[in-house]
Amino acid sequence: MMVQRGACVIFGGPTKRRGPLTMHAIPELLPSAGTPEFGGERLAYHSIAELVADRAPDHSVVCLRPAAVEAAARHLTSLFPGDVLYAVKCNPHPRVLQALYRGGVRHFDTASLAEVKLVRGLLGRQAAAYFNHPVKARAAIAEASERHGVRHFVVDSEGELHKVAETASGPFEIAVRMATPPGEAVQHMSSKFGASPAEAAQLLRTAAAMGLPVGIAFHVGSQCRDPNDYARALGLAAQVRDTAGVPVGTINVGGGFPAWYLGDDVPPLEAFTDRIAEGVREFGFDDSRLQCEPGRALVASGGSILTQVQLRKGRALYINDGIFGNLCEMVYLKLRLPLRTHRAGGGGLPGPDSEFTLFGPTCDPVDVLPGVWALPEGIQEGDWIEFGQIGAYSSAIATSFNGFTSEAIVDVAEQPFWPGQRAAGEHLRIA
DSSP states (O other), rough: OOHHSSSBOOSSOOOOOSSSOOOOOGGGGGSSSSOOOEEEEEOEEHHHHHHHHOOOOOSEEEEEEEHHHHEEEEEHHSSSSSEEEEGGOOOOOOHHHHHHHHHHHOOEEEEEEHHHHHHHHHTTSSSSSEOOOOOHHHHHHHHHHHOOOOOEEESSSSSHHHHHHHHSSOEEEEEEEEEOOOOOOOEEEEEOBBBOHHHHHHHHHHHHTOOOOOEEEEEOOEEOOOHHHHHHHHHHHHHHHHTTTOOOOOEEEEEEOOOTTTTTTOHHHHHHHHHHHHHHHHHHTTTTTEEEOOHHHGGGGGGEEEEEEEEETEEEEEEEEOOOTTHHHHSOOOOOOOOOEEOOOOSOOOOOEEEEEEEEESSSSTOSSSEEEEEETOEEEEEEEESOOOOSSSSGGOOOGGGGOOOOOEOOOSOOOOTTTTTEEEOOOOO
């Protein structure tokens, strides 16, 4: 995947050398690992406008904002009354992981041996990796425990429990993933994983009988909009605990903490962490170690995608990224992103806003962004459209379908842009 290559970036357009930040200018943006280079020069910019002026990129560009990621990590770790396990699948780029670590995240939810290796190799043993996929290969379990010191595994079936018990080495803990009923999340997570309450209670008893420390885990769904979903799940976990009749050392409330998107005015993170803390007290989990697995809430604001208009055809714009690339979640979860425009030489684009359809670069007719978009009437080939609030599940799941891909990744120092800021050249979607 694009974010895991990240060692080389290729741009079209001019190759001037003005603008990029240096190691001395903003050292916090320049961690040692995963540093992309262009002719030996680090690509980090003060702003997107500076990037456009310096490179005039004709590939789409992933623009990371490590400072925003670090700030989000500090905020959530200060709010949550337990261990924050970042869901690595959300954005595994090394500079994202390092920014999270600088922000205080010391625990990482990994779903594969590759993610375990990434965390261990990048951050060392001081960062704890949790193998929280409910289905794992035996070889992956063995290597994770023997070579990388993983001591936490999630299961949701008797077969997986015995697989881990027979394969893992060293002391380890088992967390039983419990299914939860649908709530107010955009994507329900228990259709594929999660044991029923009766099955979960039996798994806890079986694991405890093996002499293993046990915990309960659940996930209420991606982009959850109701803090009470967590309280209801904690109540169900308490029933499972009481039925099992064994001590529960950890309670993992999963991910699902929401990020802001256009038209999705979710409650603040404080509403979720406060409700979880209330539920822990209400259902008697005070003596259990509390964990969560956020992804989107930590990194969504830490990235934007810069695309270029490659053709205007009436009210249709053809851009060089789309649903098979970094913008896939706009279709999967119907997310609406803020966007703004850029033109070589700076300044705003002429004309009032008009409605446009945005097509991605592939030959597939489904490669079209949902809805219509408000953009200046004067937009034309060669202009750029930047999609904000897309640091989560974008480059991590981008494909190279039809040969359209880009490995261009830069760091940007400017703050994420929001609708309320309405900077020059910024245009928002028409509902």
